[in-house]
Amino acid sequence: MSIEKNQQSLEKMRMVVQKAKEAQLIYQSFSQEAVDAIVKSAADAAFAKALELGVMAVEETGMGVAEHKKIKNEVGSKAVYESIKDEKTVGIIKEDRVNKVVEVADPFGVIAGIIPTTNPTSTAIFKALISLKTRNALVVSPHRRAVNCTIAALRICLEAAVKAGAPEGIIGWIEKTSLAATEELMMHRDVQLILATGGGGLVRAAYSSGKPAYGVGPGNVPVYIHRSAKVAKTVKMIVDSKTFDNGTICATEQAIVVDRNIKEMTIRELKNNGAYFLNEEEKRKMEKLISPTPGKLNPEIVGQSAVKIASLAGISVPRDTRLLIVEETKIGKDIPFSIEKLSPIFPLYTANSYEEAKDLCLRILNLGGRGHSLSLHTNEDNVAKEFAQTMPVSRILVNTLSSIGAVGGTTALMPSLTLGCGSYGGNITSDNITARHLLNVKKMAYGIKEISIPKQSLSSNQTLNSQNENGQQIDEIVKSVVEKIDPKQEIDPKIIAELVSEVIKKYQMNV
Template sequence: MATLDKDLLAIQEMRDAVTRANSAQAAYLQFSQQQVDTIVKAVADAAFKEADRLAKMAVQETGMGIPNHKKMKNEVASRDVYEDIKDLKTVGVIGVDRLKKVTEIASPFGVIAGIVPTTNPTSTAIFKTIISLKTRNGLVLSPHPYAVKCTKEALDVCRIAAEKAGAPEGLLQCLTMSSMEATQQLLKHPNIHLILATGGGALVKAAYSSGKPAYGVGPGNVPAYIEKSANIAKAVRQLVQSKSFDNGTICATEQAIIVDRSIAQQVMAELKKNHAYILSDEEKLKMEKMISPVPGKVNPQIVGKSASCLADSVGITVPDDTKVLVGVETMIGKNIPFSLEKLSPIFALYTVEGSTEAKQVMIDLLNIGGRGHSCAIHTENEALAEQFAIDLPVSRIVVNTLSSIGAVGGTTGLAPSFTLGCGTFGGNITSDNITARHLMNIKRMAYGIKDVEVPKPAFEITPLVENIKAQEPTWDNAVVQQIVDEVLKQIVLQKN
């Protein structure tokens, strides 16, 4: 018996999933705000309850990150996202400006294709499900090949809770066959109406090239500046906590520390106190080969691994309680491994003479990867923080907090999100933290509130004469009479 081609099976699975999601979404379109909100709450509660189990599944399947950290991410994706959007109106009339007589009406996009990364497979699935349901959209998830089981399980938790709360069957779908061909065809499917792309650069580029509306996000290469006025002990503690959180798998995690020379020794001492291991020159060379065996490209094998594991893999002995590895660096470039986005607990450390040089180092780091994403500043100088925010080509400037958790809305007032727009700095359509507000059309019904008098067109004899000349090349009494008659006719019309 002949075996069916894997890609063909995956493509058929994708087509069936899109068909089911579209049928269910047509029914979901008729749901009231109260029905929608009941479903969204049920899903958020169910996902929050399963946060720990899903986190363990993700670590076991991908080999990346730390279970109790992934649990926190699942909790943010469920509880925090829900709390942020629970009162948002997404059905029918959502706003009325009585003075301008404009009424705003929400309309869903339809069916959304969600690309899910291997670094945050369950939290991203929960997040995209909740914001899609809130806005009456269907959803088809395409997991990373290394995270299919845990992504599908996260979606199943949400799907079962949604259907128990009254959602149409088939509204939430997850592809399971790990086919790049099927994913690419999903992005171009005529019944997919929006793409939410969170993942590697190639997939984001494919989303933007699909001919569909797409929210794609760029890479992060987050620089963190410790300015001389900062609370050094607190700043360093937060940086180490942030960098070691889930072994650095959040794209908003700091990648390089920039420190004023006048406080450099204090920062070094605090780093060691917080279980950071400062690499010697020889050890740094070994780590560089591990980070980027091919110049300009980060080794995917380092992503989400612990500091001890990374050190051990290149024969470096570090204390068992080591949280991050730090390499002292002076250069920036695609061929300088420590200056790249490493998605692991490895820091570059740059020393600068002051804020002017610090700003340039940050810009240079962002320019090799990470423009438009995020940066962190530790300072007690509010004017300096504001000036950096004005000058740096990033969408999120987090001050005196952990960038990894702060940029996604965990420790700041930013909208909780696992899809962070990079604006035109990074080739994206938005610089926002993507959330439910971005997943609906807003129609506007506007009454006339001003009367205008449309002026009559001015009468011009020249075009009239030219028109007659074109038809009648010879001038005679008949032509002249035609012109006179037409002029008199237009004068009468103008008066009326």
């Protein structure tokens, strides 16, 4: 981008933020009823355009499947709306009458939203809805390869929100996106929070901006097929999940770990569901395509079909191929099949024991998926619970499609297109991000306990000083009394007694 265009992008971003700030100051005075009507209007409008936006996203980015994008847009609109519609986000949101604690919701202000190229419309809708629900303004930086479809999704939400009474500018975006504009947006003095969904570089930039930020981590998700699993049903779910939108959801399974005693059955079912197993020569070709530089994923394969990826590698496969699979034994940055691939490509690892299966899953996560998700298929509840307690992930998806289950599509998890990875993945939360994460919650607490505060005791220095002062006062008293006695006269015992009594009284008064 030229210097002139870059400057134009920066100026436009500043104008959008200023307008968003002004709109948010108006919007923060809206009632819960008014806010809820606005959110419903935006959600309904986005849901109605789910397929249209899905088609736009595929055409612009060249990634994924339009019909699958439609489902993601429906999750980002209707499912998200249903999950937050009854939440209180305005004024007093909770009152504990017994303990006399009142919680009051307050918006952050202006939120900066970073949108990924893999889920450009669904993530935009999702962030718009949770921002509107919490009386925040949202300013979005679209991915450079998904500008038009992202803005289209945001515009649909904005127009519907304004029609329902929201102030103009409550949702904004950078039309001519640039790295400089995105970085300055995150550091802008009027931005109070960053919602960063995207590549590792942008997430790190968000965390280093000095602003509060919700980010995500990579999802190198292992899927373990335990010997107790129903293999045919399990394999169908895994294939459907892995091929959903050509693997662009970060919670999609990335590596299969299978117990040896059900391996052959699993391979047979994988082939029955459209998997193509690469031979050694084809494996070498595919490795070069997946990761031309060790540890780095080739972006050209992200979100592409198995047939197209095979063609890019110079491999001929049947036209109905859904997955490309190799048997693998190694894990590492220099092992292309073991990294996160965001495409319908699988390594298949064989576990000779339950302990080895756990070790393989842990090594895959440690390579680049800590904190995100793990998929597990088993009919033994104790196995699921052990994995839940021992694996360093925020979500364990059991007997379901990991890709859709993690975002709340097939599970009771909170519907979300931004999945926190906790401290395992360098994030502040392990939650599925939703409206409640965009609120400042003030707490008003009444006194309910009586407490007696003891008087402060004198320190040793204070005691010593006090004793010295009292000693000086006593000397002065004795001196003044003695001076009154005539040295020529014999000292009367009564006089001595009166003298002692007077000194004691004055001493006691000074203690």
